[in-house]
Amino acid sequence: MKKRFLTPFLFAILLHVVVFIFIFFSISFSSQPTSMPSAAPEQINIVKAVTVNQAQVDQEIAHLQQQQAAAKAAQQAREQQAAQQRLEAKRETERAAKALAAVKAEKALLAQQKQQAAQQQQKLAQQKAQQDQENLKRQKQQAAQQELQQKLQAEQQELAAANAKRVAGLVNKYNALILNAIYPNWIVNDKQKNLSTDLLINLASDGSVLNVTVAQSSGSANFDRSAVAAVYKSSPLPVPQDPQAFAEFKQFRLTLKPDNIVSQ
């Protein structure tokens, strides 16, 4: 960036030098050392005092006037040039200032950008921190929630287990009661010891036998009949009041195989 302004700067200096040199040499070409336009009228005055030949003088005067005019023109040119140069310089300065300002502006922009970036970074960092915190919070929350759920689950499980245990206890109890109710009605004999039949039994909620079906016949119609009759004759069967436990007995399978035959 500096280089960009350096070249016009140097060029401006070089231009000044050249202008000065040019001014210097133009002065040395003239016979009159006066370079100051203010000094010329004094010289004219001095010359007047020593008058020789009017013509000559007139010539001289003309010449002088010519010289003066030339000088004046030169002076004017120089002045114009100087003004030009000054303008130029001024422009140059302005330009430099402008450049500087631009640089400055740029610098400021840069700084601003930098600041902005920093700010953004900070903001990001802040956001990140916030997010992290939030995440952490959320995780914590989730963990807490999970824990709660687990607790709830455990509680539910415990409840379910307790309920299942209660139901299972009832089912077991009524299993035994039902078998005890049916067996005295089941008439079998020793010849039927190796037989076995499977029944499907449907009960009403009061234990009344609604339906008995032979699901798996023993192969002996007599034996199957004895089993079916035993169930019907035991109606109503003892059943639990608890609806959940009763549901187990709504329809159940009963295998009858006379391993043990009581004589009566």
Add this chain to the structure above:
Amino acid sequence: MNRYLKICFLLFGFLITSPSWAILHLVLTQGVDSAIPMAIVPFAQSVPVSGVDVSIIITNDLYNSGHFKASTSDTKKQTPHGVSEMNYVYWQQQGVNYVVIGSVKALANQQYQVSFALIDVYKNQSQPGANPQVVDQTHVLLNENFTVPTSRLRPLTHHISDMIYQKITGDKGVFSTKLAYVSVQHPTPKPSVYKLMISDYDGFNPQPVLISKEPIMSPSWAPDGKQLAYVSFEKRLPAIFISNIVTGKRRLISDFAGINGAPAFAPNGTQLAIVLSKGAQPNIYIANLSTGKLQQVTRDYAITTEPSWSLDAKSLLFTSDRGGSPQVYLINLASGKSQRMTFSGNYNAQASFTPDGNSILLLHRGEDTEGRFAVALQDLATNTIQVLTMVGSAQSPSMAPNGSMIVYTLQQSGQKDELAMVSSDGRVRLTLPSEEGDVREPSWSPYLGN
């Protein structure tokens, strides 16, 4: 959160109800060996037939077997005679498993039409909403119709009992079988009269085969049910005869000097085991009935008697006092080797194999009978003895061909000898009706083809 909980509850719901996916399964391993309750509804009978009440005969038959708590229904409330008149709920409330209904209609020419049905009070499959007017065939196990003359009414009734018995128990009934026995009348001052008799299994319809003024002993059925072997003293000395009860023809088998006794037909009917002493100790012989050849089986110096064939005819049970007291032995006919079968009690005799071959029926006396002679069954697997008769003194036990009942001579002090029956489980005991005099030495016939 809420949704999560709901899902949790749902899951637990499944867990709780999961056992209901698998149907509850109960196993009953105990039953009772008792008589099956059944009701016999008095048959509709337009004209009474003297001496034959079909319902009562069926009731008695089924009751006698020991398998049924059979009773003739005496209610006027429910008297169905046809299947369509059955009120199943009523009979279920009576606690019976089966109902027998029927009718006897008098036709022209002394003919009767008998119809009956055996009904299972509990159906195998209920049909909810079924029209009660529509006869549910699953209830009806038997539904039959017969036309017979008056004389065949009683045999037909026994036949119906057989059908019912077989339908319910799966075994052949013995209500159409016969008994052979000896009756002795002691009219004063005339000499005693001995009769070889045949009657229905229940003692009804007695018919003489042989009448003699001398003792008759040991009747034994041939496997064909048409011949009887027996010992007759009609020539003052014992001799063994075979009578054909259909043709009345008679054949002398043996009249050796000394004892000729205890004839027993082999299962194939071509051989007869007998006991001969030939003037020395009684021993067992086998008479070939087609060739007349005699083969000696035992050569004992003790008393050896009462041979009875094994089911495979390869060995004989017999009684011997070679051990000091009468006990039952089994001799292998091929090897001639014998083994003692009874060890419990101081008197075991008159042994025979039960039709299933699992036990020995015998006359037993021991501490378990308090010194009485009793009918008993010895289990061949365990050798345990089950005493079946508790009253009086028993003699000559003989088993029905289905093994369900045993007939024997019951002797009670101060009373005539009579025929008695006990079911093989000891549940039912009864005495058979008899004419005047003693009745003894019953022998149960095989199944009779008729």
